[in-house]
Amino acid sequence: MAETVNGIAFAILAGAAILGAVGMLTTRNVIHAAFWLLESMIAVGGLYLLLQAEYLAVVHVLVYAGAVSVLMLFVIMLTLRRREDSVRPVEVSVAGAVMAFVFGGVVFAAIAAYGDRVAEMPETAPDTAALGELLFTRWALPFEVASLVLLIALVAAVWWSREDKR
Amino acid sequence: MLSGYWIFAPEVIIVVGAIIALFGDLLPGRDRTAAYVGAAIAALAAVLAATGGTAGPMIFGQVEPDEIARFARTGIAALTAVWALWVAGRGMPDERRRDAVALALFAAGGGMLLTMAEDLIIMYIALELSTMPAYVLMGYRRRDVPGLEGALKYFLLAMLTSIIMLYGMSFLYGISGSTAFVELTLEGSGMLGVLGVMLTLVGLFAKMSAAPFHYWAPDAYAGAPAVSVAFVSTVPKIAGIAVMARLLHAVASDVGGLVTIMAVVAAASMLLGNLAALPQSDLRRLMAYSGVAHTGYLFMALAPDTAAGYGAAVFYTIAYAVPSMAIMLVAAEEGAGLADVGKLAARRPLVAWSMVVWLVSLIGIPPLAGFFGKLYVFGSALNAGLVWLVVLGVLTSVVSAGYYFRVVREMFFGEEPAGGVSLERAPAASFALAVMAVATVAIGIGASPLLAALGVVLG
Numbered sequence: 001m002a003e004t005v006n007g008i009a010f011a012i013l014a015g016a017a018i019l020g021a022v023g024m025l026t027t028r029n030v031i032h033a034a035f036w037l038l039e040s041m042i043a044v045g046g047l048y049l050l051l052q053a054e055y056l057a058v059v060h061v062l063v064y065a066g067a068v069s070v071l072m073l074f075v076i077m078l079t080l081r082r083r084e085d086s087v088r089p090v091e092v093s094v095a096g097a098v099m100a101f102v103f104g105g106v107v108f109a110a111i112a113a114y115g116d117r118v119a120e121m122p123e124t125a126p127d128t129a130a131l132g133e134l135l136f137t138r139w140a141l142p143f144e145v146a147s148l149v150l151l152i153a154l155v156a157a158v159w160w161s162r163e164d165k166r
Numbered sequence: 167m168l169s170g171y172w173i174f175a176p177e178v179i180i181v182v183g184a185i186i187a188l189f190g191d192l193l194p195g196r197d198r199t200a201a202y203v204g205a206a207i208a209a210l211a212a213v214l215a216a217t218g219g220t221a222g223p224m225i226f227g228q229v230e231p232d233e234i235a236r237f238a239r240t241g242i243a244a245l246t247a248v249w250a251l252w253v254a255g256r257g258m259p260d261e262r263r264r265d266a267v268a269l270a271l272f273a274a275g276g277g278m279l280l281t282m283a284e285d286l287i288i289m290y291i292a293l294e295l296s297t298m299p300a301y302v303l304m305g306y307r308r309r310d311v312p313g314l315e316g317a318l319k320y321f322l323l324a325m326l327t328s329i330i331m332l333y334g335m336s337f338l339y340g341i342s343g344s345t346a347f348v349e350l351t352l353e354g355s356g357m358l359g360v361l362g363v364m365l366t367l368v369g370l371f372a373k374m375s376a377a378p379f380h381y382w383a384p385d386a387y388a389g390a391p392a393v394s395v396a397f398v399s400t401v402p403k404i405a406g407i408a409v410m411a412r413l414l415h416a417v418a419s420d421v422g423g424l425v426t427i428m429a430v431v432a433a434a435s436m437l438l439g440n441l442a443a444l445p446q447s448d449l450r451r452l453m454a455y456s457g458v459a460h461t462g463y464l465f466m467a468l469a470p471d472t473a474a475g476y477g478a479a480v481f482y483t484i485a486y487a488v489p490s491m492a493i494m495l496v497a498a499e500e501g502a503g504l505a506d507v508g509k510l511a512a513r514r515p516l517v518a519w520s521m522v523v524w525l526v527s528l529i530g531i532p533p534l535a536g537f538f539g540k541l542y543v544f545g546s547a548l549n550a551g552l553v554w555l556v557v558l559g560v561l562t563s564v565v566s567a568g569y570y571f572r573v574v575r576e577m578f579f580g581e582e583p584a585g586g587v588s589l590e591r592a593p594a595a596s597f598a599l600a601v602m603a604v605a606t607v608a609i610g611i612g613a614s615p616l617l618a619a620l621g622v623v624l625g
Binding site for chain 2: 106107109110111113114138139141142145146148149151152153155156159160
């Protein structure tokens with residue numbers, strides 16, 4: 001029974017995520033596109049929740065659905081002069097669609113051929129405390145390097161936005 | 167227990183040096199001092215990397231500072247030092263130096279970490295650390311709109327290929343249940359394993375500007391200041407080749423057909439790079455296509471999955487990076503058009519003759535670095551039975567002489583460029599160029615002990 005419920009929830013959330021992505025690509029209004037992205041992000045957060053990754057789900061909703069989407073809306077608000085500018089032409093690329101379908105087909109065939117061999121999963125998913133411990137012990141090095149990457153992003157942002165001369 | 171971590175001293179001090187350079191405003195002499203400090207710290211890091219020895223897997227097996235890593239780390243730090251020294255002497259066009267030097271040091275630190283990566287996560291994050299500063303360097307002139315457009319395109323394409331790479335990595339993790347290179351067991355994974363490896367490699371192919379993922383390079387380079395191109399087109403490549411050697415070694419035995427894939431990409435890069443470079447009249451474009459071609463030679467050594475091949479590839483990146491950086495720095499002094507180096511021999515005979523050394527080394531004529539690099543690359547491919555690839559490599563090397571000698575002809579028999587401004591004296595920059603000229607000869611003469619240090623024995 002639990003399997004079925006999980007399956008239904010997965011189908012709804014995955015469908016919502018794909019719908020959001022398709023909606024984002026096909027809408028003509030960039031503000032609508034930002035909201036479609038938000039919808040897709042929330043659906044992906046739900047998928048994480050289904051996988052018992054509560055921390056990842058919360059962070060995903062906070063950062064991507066919260067901060068990133070709002071940032072995009074702000075960028076659109078600050079860069080658009082008139083309401084009409086938010087409407088863009090929809091570019092239909094047949095070649096792009098063909099490539100997307102071929103790639104999707106290849107990925108699907110590869111996963112289908114691989115079958116349902118999955119690595120052994122633990123009984124219960126590790127909780128947030130275990131994640132934190134791993135992050136600051138075993139994965140401390142990439143964690144610290146990531147902070148350097150963010151520092152560079154900060155320096156770059158300051159470099160391009162500052163006006164003064166040498 | 168902590169004593170083993172001294173081996174990472176070069177990375178630590180190079181990052182500290184980057185932060186010091188960022189605050190260069192507070193140093194006496196300000197901007198120029200910051201660049202000198204950056205150069206000195208990078209040089210110190212190179213010495214420490216060369217003398218720091220090697221070790222087995224460290225930090226939960228995520229990094230392994232072995233012989234290949236030591237060689238590549240030394241090369242990255244040394245080239246960064248020379249570049250920073252040149253910047254201290256001549257400066258960045260229209261902008262101040264210290265941010266550029268800081269960013270270059272960050273990129274070098276990331277690249278040095280990348281050469282040791284033994285884990286997909288470290289590999290990804292180190293790759294980002296080594297390429298993020300490159301976006302800024304490529305768009306360093308803030309008031310140059312076409313240059314910024316080129317930098318933006320470069321950024322978007324690099325991000326796209328990073329995402330593709332992450333997608334591939336997710337498959338590799340899903341199959342093997344681990345991100346460590348040693349635990350990537352793809353045996354029997356069939357098409358999914360091949361797909362995962364291919365998608366992961368696409369990210370690296372694009373960063374190394376291998377055909378058919380090279381299309382961003384010529385446009386991005388042509389819009390950027392030549393001094394930025396000198397750094398971006400050389401130093402990250404050393405790190406990229408070192409980590410590719412590690413990744414390929416980890417997966418090559420499990421994934422059939424990888425040799426063929428690498429050989430085909432190598433052949434395409436050599437053909438496309440060398441043929442497309444022929445008609446170019448902008449040195450940055452010419453060197454961009456030349457870089458594509460040299461990536462082809464490097465991949466030729468990586469293809470057969472032999473220790474000798476990996477060593478030869480890392481040696482050849484250095485043999486390629488030194489002259490390539492030097493040529494772009496001269497282009498930064500004289501102007502990036504081919505006509506701008508016209509009659510250089512009359513104006514600056516020493517620089518012109520150094521240029522000849524660098525260009526001849528890139529073609530692969532003894533006794534310079536490039537010759538021994540190509541010799542070992544071709545040798546390792548021959549040992550693996552890739553005869554057709556070696557024949558193609560030799561033929562395209564002959565083709566490459568066509569465009570390299572065009573630069574030589576321009577320098578000795580060309581027209582004096584109109585309205586040329588005489589350069590002010592910059593001893594630091596001249597010293598940097600001299601170091602690279604000497605290094606091109608010295609690496610060639612000292613090739614066999616260097617390769618022995620890399621563990622390359624050509625049978």
